[in-house]
Amino acid sequence: MDADPKRTVAEHLQSAELLYELGQVPDARAEADAALRLDPLSPDANAMAAACALADNDPDEALVYAGAALAQIPGHRRAMITRGYALADAGRKDEAMQAAASLLDLDRTSWLHHVHYALITRRAGAAQPALDAAWNAVNIAPDQPRTHRVLAAIAEDLGMDDLAKRSRRAAAELDPGLAVEDNVHVMPPEARRVRRRLVDADKDDPRWREKLLGGGDDVPYWRRRTPFHGALGRSVLLGIAVVFAVPALLGSDMDSGVRLFFAVVAVAAWVGWFTVLRRHRRPE
Known part of the structure; x- marks a missing residue:
């Protein structure tokens, strides 16, 4: 997508944010790239490009863009979050744990930071810290269904099936519109990944x-x-x-x-x- 001279960086990023939330990662990345052509040093544009690269299973590229954003604003929240996931996906576990801890140092009262800490540390291979952080998120925001769903995901990953079921039920009671068995779409966008396909053939494709x-x-x-x-x-x-x-x-x-x-x-x-x-x- 070529940068439209009539659109501002903020407008491109607004479109990118919406597309990213909807899971349309390639289109979101195109909008982020258009914003970067207008302002290559924009922390928000670099952070959005990092998030898109991460969702597209490219943690190394995500780290480059996240680093560019953090060079401008060291406490940029999205860049810090994306960097943590990217380090975990790249197998740099110790650095991922440190990046996750920096989120709590930024704001320990944020349930969202505890959620990301839990998911990043679990990706990095830590069990108890991830479970503790998920519980902390629930305690901070017990009326937020996403905290219960993240706790359910962590518990299920650790083989704690009873806790996972109770947490999913709690989330469903808070938001009846949530499918009880659907954990993917209630995860934070940074925790989602585009599924790689080795053969481009959908189940509905006649060929x-x-x-x-x-x-x-x-x-x-x-x-x-x-x-x-x-x-x-x-x-x-x-x-x-x-x-x-x-x-x-x-x-x-x-x-x-x-x-x-x-x-x-x-x-x-x-x-x-x-x-x-x-x-x-x-x-x-």
């Missing part, structure tokens, strides 16, 4: 079968007869290669003839996978 298995009227006859033309077939070939390669390489106690057989099958599968990928692959 889902040929996208997954290969074939179709637009594919030449000789290619339709190839059993490994589709994404599923290529995955099978790759799986065979891996399964046979592991014992061939690591099976030191196996008979040499058996290891040689496994090696031959693995090499054949690798060659087949590579050949099919090069000759038969088309955009999916």
